[in-house]
Amino acid sequence: MKFTLLFYVVSLLLPSLANAIIIRHDTADELYIKAATTHLHSVGNANGCMATMIAKDWAVTAAHCVDKHLKRPFWVSQLNQKSPVIKHIIHSKYKPNFPGYDIALLQLNWPIESAIPVPLYEQNDETGQLVTFVGNGDFGDGQQGVIARTNKMRAATNIVESVTNKELLFKFDEPATLEKATRPLNQNALMLEGISGPGDSGGPAFIFKGEQKYLAGVSSWQDYHIREGLYGVTEHYARISTSAKWIKSQLIQHKTQLPKPNASSLYKQILAAPSQAQHQWRNATQIERNQLILTLAYILPEQTMSSLVPLIPQLNEITMGDVNLLEYAIELQNWPLVKTLIRHNKKPTKSNAQNEPLISQLVRYFNNEGDIAPFLAALIDKDVNINQTDKRGLTPLAHAVYLASNGKDTSNSIDHVDQLLKFGANPNITTHDGYSPLMEASRRCHNKLMTRLISAGANKKLTDASGKTQHDYYQKNCN
Secondary structure: OOOEOOOOOOOOOOOOOOEEEEEOOOOOHHHHHHHHHHHOOOEEEEOOEEEEEEEOOEEEEOHHHOOOOOOOOOEEEEOOEEEEEEEEEEOOOOOOOOOOOOOEEEEEOOOOOOOOOOOEOOOOOOOOOEEEEEEOOEEEEOOOEEEEEOOOOEEEEEEOOEEOOOEEEEEOOOOOOOOOOOOOOOOOOOOOEEEEOOOOOOOEEEEEEOOEEEEEEEEEEEEOOOOOOOOOOEEEEEEOOOOHHHHHHHHHHOOOOOOOOOOOOHHHHHHHOHHHHHHHHHHOOHHHHHHHHHHHHHOOOHHHHHHHHHHOHHHHHOEEOOEEHHHHHHHHOOHHHHHHHHHOOOOOOOEOOOOOEHHHHHHHHOOOOOOOHHHHHHHHHOOOOOOOOOOOOOOHHHHHHHHHHOOOOOOOHHHHHHHHHHOOOOOOOOOOOOOOHHHHHHHOOOHHHHHHHHHOOOOOOOOOOOOOOHHHHHHHHHO
């Protein structure tokens, strides 16, 4: 029997969604990073996008961050705290692929106690106002556009140059001088001039009145002609002042008494009487099971989860949208829970609903400073194929090479490549169009990766569907 978790739970990987601030080319990055420190308790990450806390249990993000991915598990994370989202509400006037009203509200299962909520900006005077916006992830500057991913929170400033009923607009001006900290409209860049990166969607545009900051806009889209992030592009933010009444009405309408994270007594009852675990699980309500799973995923220490999981084998069959509990734990980056679930799962699902191999999911999310090797060993011991491909023909090794060669992982993605090769990953498995991991490393001029792959037996003579070899890609891009 399969149990389905009956809630939507808001963070990560959806390709090209989680990116950050684009800054001036002539200003130290450290200044932008320092400017963000005063906003860390007011913003968070949600589904690869940014979000702003407007109450301890409510956040605002962009509608396009959630409307296409309703089956994915969601949570909001801020600093070291995470809370699952039990309800998302998309603006009634929002239409996908049409600009305007790109706003969604996220109701959390329990409050983020460290959050400092930001009030809504309700005045109709945004034009000419200084705005501050915040984001983390991919980073770049106005001359080069997007450069790399760093996962560092940054804040930048700009001036609202025009408004519509639905949006705030501002332009990324190229600096003319370094002396001015303010400027007339359209004349000169601010000292911390910048814009959101591609995918900083949902992030805030703050307006200050004295010491108090207000949420004036939500990052929506960028109008560019050549490449995102270059000087001259125009940013579009959903306008809060014209939607403030709708937002407040939704908060009132959907105000509920939510259970606190320690309110789940089911897991305590099961641990108190292990021999009755199956009886207690079968007789529990769906709400009680949901709260147990949330408590397991977000709160319980490793020793407690290690005692609980083997008592409820049904946990291996739990699905949340289109992922199972093990996949959810990987996305949540709850590595003690991942380890526990693998240990007590006789036959882990080898791929998710998108046909992405379980090891590829592990590689994609394992970006901390720990060692990925024990997790690879445990999965291989459970007969998970290290060379399994997804629907495009990409292996876990291909994913790891892509992440490492494109600078998408800030810690140890090259080590992931080494470990996969050590555990028997085949460097010569290509995509359906013949593209190999060595070709990707060569196209990105990543000599270290090229050396590792060739040492592991990567074939330099392979050709892709266009007839190109690894050498062709290297010669075109690196000489």
